[in-house]
Amino acid sequence: MKIFNWNNVRLVLMFGLVVFLFSFTSKKNTKRKLTKTDVVFVGESSLFLKTEAVNKLLIENKESVSTIRKDRLDLNKLEQVLNAQEMIEKADVYVSIDGVLKAVVKQKTPIARVFNDEGSFYIDSEGNKMPLSPNFTARVPLVSGEINKKNNKNLFKLFKIIYDDAFLRKNIIGIQIMPNGSLLMQNRNYNYQIDFGGLINIEQKFKNYKAFFQKVSLDSSLYKYKKIDLRFTEQVVCTK
Known part of the structure; x- marks a missing residue:
């Protein structure tokens, strides 16, 4: 004859009580209102x-x-x-x-601000349109001219390169898309214009520009130039 085990009964009762309290508390909690x-x-x-x-x-x-x-x-x-x-x-x-x-x-992170026939809007870090905000204006390059299916992908690549580079992000403040597809850029602190040419060899052109800027800025001659021509990937041509 087996002896009745009260320890097992207690365990079962305790387990049942825990399940009941948990269920009751959860149900009561879901009916509470937000604070x-x-x-x-x-x-x-x-x-x-x-x-x-x-x-x-x-x-x-x-x-x-x-x-x-x-x-x-x-x-x-x-x-x-x-x-x-x-x-x-x-x-x-x-x-x-x-x-x-x-x-x-x-x-969203704006990387450029566009002005065209559609009005004004940002391009975000994913390449999508982002509306302007009444609360804050982002310091990103101002872009004018036509953005279409043909140049959209390469323009986004250009904007992203500028945004991700600390020097270019600080230096390039304006981009004008010409009817023939070439680009003219404005910099923050000097009067010269940057003739970037078409949307090809983007990385190399910026590499040339940064090397030129670093070298010439040492003797303060940047103020003498009216145009910096980056169209030729092997050299930078300057006009005074």
Whole structure:
């Protein structure tokens, strides 16, 4: 005859109690209302989008976040809403244990600003259009002229090279796309114009320009030039 084991009974009862309490707590927690929202921007320190605008998207235009129950939140939908915003590159949304609706937002990064018949807009680091912001103006090259399917890919490559290079990013402030497809550039501190030519041998042309600038800037003769010609990949031709 087996002896009844009270230890096993206690273990079963304790396990059942834990499951019940966990289920009860989880159910009660999901019915709780949110306490607040918290928006965290990562990446670029300059805010093209205000926190208030993100909050408005998060609470779907409701008057107060405290009216929203946790179990009625669709986090995937909220992420889709934020990611559809034209200044946001990526957003992650979640709810903390204490009822805070949090959004971690990465803004798009503008690398050039275009002026053409369509108006004015940024080109971001992925090659897409990005609207201007009333909150902040990015210091990127101002681009004028026609951007089309034929030159779009190479122009984006050019913008990206300039943005990723500390010297070029500081030096090149304007790019004019001529009707024949060649480029004229303006620099920040000197009066000369840069004749870049067509969108070929981009890396080599910039390499030549940087080498020329480093050499000539030592004797302050840069102020004497009116044009720096980079069309020839083997040399830099200067006009006074």
